[in-house]
Amino acid sequence: MLHNQEIHYLGRVLDREKQAPISGAKVLINLSGYSCVVYSDLEGIYHFKVPFDNNNVLEGEITIEAKGYKTYYSFMRLFPDERDLGDIRLVHPHSHHQQEKNDNLLTIIAGIMIVLALIVAALTLPPPQETPPQETPDTRINLQQNIYFSSQPAVIQGFSLSINCQKSGYELAS
DSSP states (O other): OOTTEEEEEEEEEEETTTOOBOTTOEEEEEETTEEEEEEOOTTSEEEEEEEEOSOSOEEEEEEEEOTTSOOEEEEEEEBTTBOEEEEEEEOOTTOHHHHHHHHHHHHHHHHHHHHHHHHHHHHHSOOOOOOOOOOOOOOOOOTTSOOOOOSSOEEETTEEEEEEEOSSOEEEEO
């Protein structure tokens, strides 16, 4: 490598969501012993030259500012044989990606609050009271129980039924 050789570098600035180039972005390069400011063109491309003294690598920072976007800061290493720095994607201050994270976080918090409310409700409810069983009429016939009949004859649609009771048992006559 030649002493004090200038090497040309380039990169591109894009909108992260739209993948569209950002023109007029201010690109600040701060290396040890060297700094420069350049602006991206209509295609989002920026160019700058760096003088290399017998170094194999230069280290520093890159800062990119564009109206309507968050400022980008990053550590950078420049090598004499890698001249394309690639794409740098800027985000809006309230990007859609951040909104999705916020929505997911709100959903999780709401779910936790519902579970906690159910637990509190379950712990504060009075204990269930035992209800006595409802009385149901006994419709079974106990054959060992004494049966008492009226001494009057019963008449059922043209039939008469008379029951003669004796001490030893029952006698039915029709």
